[in-house]
Amino acid sequence: DAQGQHRHDDEEAGPSGSGSSHQKSLFCNTYAFSEEADQDELNDDDVVVDEARPRKRKKIDYIITRLLLLKPANCALLVQLPANKNLIGCKWIFKIKRHSDGSIARHKARLVAKGFSQEPGLDYGETFSPVVKPTTVRLVLALAAHFNWHLRQLDVKNAFLHGILHEEVYMSQPPGFEDPSHPYLVCKLLKSLYGLKQAPRAWNDRFTQFLPSLGFENTYSDSSLFVKHVGHEIVVLLLYVDDIIITGSASGAITQVISALTTEFDIKDLGLLHYFLGIQITKTATGLFLSQTKYVADLLVKFEMFDAKPCDTPCLPYNRLLKEDGILIPILRALQYLTFTRPDIAYSVHQVCQFMQNPMVSHFTAVKRDLQLKAFSDADWAEDPNDKRSTTGLVVFLGNNPISWSSKKQQTVSRSSTEAEYRALSFTSAELDWIKQLLAFLYIPLPRVPILFCDNLSAIALSFNPVQHQKTKHIEIDVHFVRERVSLKQLSV
Structure with missing residues (x-):
């Protein structure tokens, strides 16, 4: 699926762990969590978790304490599990994000739903989510090299959390963050979460439905290619799950689009395109080298x-x-x-x-x-x-x-x-x-x-x-x- 195609630039760094038992509950009424956070304090050899090593466990506890930033995002509610409803589990995944040269960019912790236990027709329906075709990417890069367009890259943080769930999905409370006052309640998810079968589709629907408000059009030739015309100028946007390439002849319009996307979503501007889906893009005197x-x-x-x-x-x-x-x-x-x-x-x-x-x-x-x-x-x-x-x-x-x-x-x-x-x-x-x-x-x-x-x-x-x-x-x-x-x-x- 789209998640599987997108994992190649992340290196899984260890098994799941659990947080401190005294940590405040994840879900307070309509408050929600950020299910991913940077961990700049860790060294490379501190990532792997071993239950028999308390020193390592203490560092992981500190990470997860920083991890969950409560904010009013209406992501989930604590409720009683209704009768005849499926309950799925969740776990912590620790990963290392790397630069194109292999050096560490940042450490990441992510709460992942155990979507393999979902039941079709009960807590998920359609799951297909399109990604941009390789030929389309190479075509746009060739045009950018020919016309000397600037290539910008954006990354959407916590992308799947922007997706709206239309099905009833119930998940157990995250390990180590159970509400001590309501340990038997479960989380009713309102937003998509990594690991859910419909999460890529929910995020894609949310993003692609927003782009027309910025003047972008979609093509049937490739549903992940979007174009905006500004007079005689053009802005081109490519989407691969939560990675975005934006280019075109209208540099001012590109800046406006990036600003609008940043306002609507939690987006990080990575600057000029250098590394995309495990592919290094190097600008040379004669064009682009992939x-x-x-x-x-x-x-x-x-x-x-x-x-x-x-x-x-x-x-x-x-x-x-x-x-x-x-x-x-x-x-x-x-x-x-x-x-x-x-x-x-x-x-x-x-x-x-x-x-x-x-x-x-x-x-x-x-x-x-x-x-x-x-x-x-x-x-x-x-x-x-x-x-x-x-x-x-x-x-x-x-x-x-x-x-x-x-x-x-x-x-x-x-x-x-x-x-x-x-x-x-x-x-x-x-x-x-x-x-x-x-x-x-x-x-x-x-x-x-x-x-x-x-x-x-x-x-x-x-x-x-x-x-x-x-x-x-x-x-x-x-x-x-x-x-x-x-x-x-x-x-x-």
Whole structure:
């Protein structure tokens, strides 16, 4: 979910603890708590909690005493648990927030609801919460580099607490902060809390419903991309859970937007964009350089490969992986996120991820290894030894900037290399069409129609002419999407 995608820049630093028993109750009538606080007093080695070490416990007690700042926010009420209602628990989580270089930014403590015990239809309904697509992020960064826009980054503190709950959710009192006068009462939550299944959606609804009051419009192409037009100027906002990128040509309007958001929400202005979702963004003389150095280093340490021998290529040529029984390798999921900035490993990661259910050591070995819109499409015909399906590969450039790439197995067996390449052309043209919609929403004109490159003459001819013969007459209608775009002169192949 959105919470899981967003945890990569936080390092969990220890198990839960409990606070002092003499601490004032969390919930006083309609008063509420701030469920997250900074802990500047701690050193790095003070974070891990051990019940057998009183000195450490005393420091954690001090943290939690500072943690809960009572304020009139109408976050929860102490009530008796109604009959036939579900009661969920909660726990303390201690984390370390780090800078892009790995140094400690601050220590954090968070009260998390045990949402895994929620029951669908009883205390939660819809849970889906959109996040901005990687291609959209790279597209906006490419535009910012091209037009020399300033990139600002914002972070929403206690973001989920801004979300309004529409379901009845009851939670036990936080460990160590039970009300001594009413120990048998429970918390009726009025605002979303980290850990609740509907918390990301509640926060997203709250934030996206506020943005139109500032003049922002949303696009169906990406529901986490918002645009505000100020005369001939533009302001662009990207949302990924509680991380925000804001840029555009109207610097004065950007300042006003940040001020308005700070008034409505508890927002921290992080200044110019340097580190976003584990991605380092470095401004150079020629543009922006994206890297995931810390993320890669953390992966190598986690999987005990920091001293491994490096390879020159992402995978071995002509190395065909077979379906075999084996053990699950967690590194596969981590590598999928690394493709955000590494198109060169997209194919090898795609190949190995086909065996997520039963990977082998051989699969693990394979893993180690002007604003013109143009794209390159390719396919390998029947190279998979398991099902003989072909694989589509594509990369899309905006000017000289790669903004979208993919390696994906086709859904059906192709009878010829022409059919495999033609299916790849159709898949790539659909991606180009979506990117054109994003650019149109951003009022970015294209000087000419996008160009799609292919290395199969028969597939190119098929995209121009409605010819049919024995090996292509069975191709589904939707695959001819590329031919329609060419006939409308919206695409050049």
